Amino acid sequence: MSHKFKLGQNVRQLGITYAGNKSSVVDGLFEVVRLMPDDRSGEPCYRIKSTSCERAAREGELVLAS
Template identity: 50%
Template sequence: MFHKFKIGQRVRRAQSSPTDERLGFGTISEVVRLMPDDPTGEPSYRIRSGSAERAVRESEIIAAA
């Protein structure tokens, strides 16, 4: 499947939780790696905010303004 976001693009979580904010994901993150589609066929990414990094599905992030 086609990846909507590119490496280096700034994104943010579509819905942040208190855990996300505690880990530093309530702010702007950067796409650091395009990952294979998950079992449902949805593209996945590795994003980084500060020193924290996590995997997310495309539906979980939006482009940062």
């Protein structure tokens, strides 16, 4: 599959919960910093970065920021 988002685009990662002291829903603004190979299911992946963290995300977890 080809990647929907491009380097430098701003995206939001919606509805992702993380375990820890408290579970929370993340709705964060990120910049696409790297296009990664498709995962095992064939879905494109990205490396995304915010002011506070950097992480990997699948294309289905992201929407273009307005």
